[in-house]
Amino acid sequence: MSEPVFSETLQSVLDRSNDRRKETVRSLVRVLQQMADRGIKVFTVAVVGRECEAQGVLKTQSIRNAAGADFRLLIEAFARLEGGDTKHVPKPRLSPLDEAIACISDFETRNRLKAIIAENAACRADNARLRSAFSKLQMPLPQTAVEIASEAATAEIDIIPPSPRISIGPLERFLSAEWVDGLAWTISEAGTIVDGGRALTPPGFIPALRAVIEFVRGAQGRQSPQ
Numbered sequence: 001m002s003e004p005v006f007s008e009t010l011q012s013v014l015d016r017s018n019d020r021r022k023e024t025v026r027s028l029v030r031v032l033q034q035m036a037d038r039g040i041k042v043f044t045v046a047v048v049g050r051e052c053e054a055q056g057v058l059k060t061q062s063i064r065n066a067a068g069a070d071f072r073l074l075i076e077a078f079a080r081l082e083g084g085d086t087k088h089v090p091k092p093r094l095s096p097l098d099e100a101i102a103c104i105s106d107f108e109t110r111n112r113l114k115a116i117i118a119e120n121a122a123c124r125a126d127n128a129r130l131r132s133a134f135s136k137l138q139m140p141l142p143q144t145a146v147e148i149a150s151e152a153a154t155a156e157i158d159i160i161p162p163s164p165r166i167s168i169g170p171l172e173r174f175l176s177a178e179w180v181d182g183l184a185w186t187i188s189e190a191g192t193i194v195d196g197g198r199a200l201t202p203p204g205f206i207p208a209l210r211a212v213i214e215f216v217r218g219a220q221g222r223q224s225p226q
Contacts, residue, residue, distance in 0.1 A: 009077040027057040043079040
């Protein structure tokens with residue numbers, strides 16, 4: 001709103017006011033100008049009312065009620081003239097941490113703390129995304145030593161042509177309880193033959209040997225004349 005428009009609004013209000021009210025209107029305009037000179041840009045009824053009450057010009061309720069329509073019209077016109085607003089925009093509510101930082105007088109310290117907090121928040125967000133991504137991965141369970149040895153034995157057997165001339169009798173006797181007990185051996189859970197606490201074979205030896213016996217027995221059965 002330009003100066004002529006505000007002047008026209010003011011004159012219109014004065015024209016329909018009695019002498020006493022005209023003085024009040026001029027005093028209200030003076031208060032508004034003082035507020036603008038101090039850099040105030042929000043001209044709400046509450047803010048203007050407090051200024052008027054402080055100077056003994058008007059009560060806030062006198063601006064709010066029906067008879068105060070002209071006062072509100074002037075306030076709105078003046079706010080537009082000054083590029084202000086007649087609606088109060090509340091400040092965003094600060095967190096306790098932000099309030100504590102705002103109390104620090106040193107500008108550089110405040111900015112340094114804000115940067116550290118922002119960096120920590122970014123790190124937490126990255127960690128959360130990584131945890132979410134890893135939780136979706138299907139990780140295979142680790143294999144036991146017996147499973148690894150069995151798979152290795154099977155893989156090696158697949159490339160060795162079976163021979164019907166192999167005698168598996170000695171191998172079966174080697175695995176028999178009579179032979180093992182007679183030598184006071186023990187077989188660990190990992191498939192190792194142990195003699196008095198000393199390992200005689202690597203882990204997985206027993207299941208691998210059994211796999212060989214079963215493979216040869218099966219191959220010989222398939223090659224036997226029908």
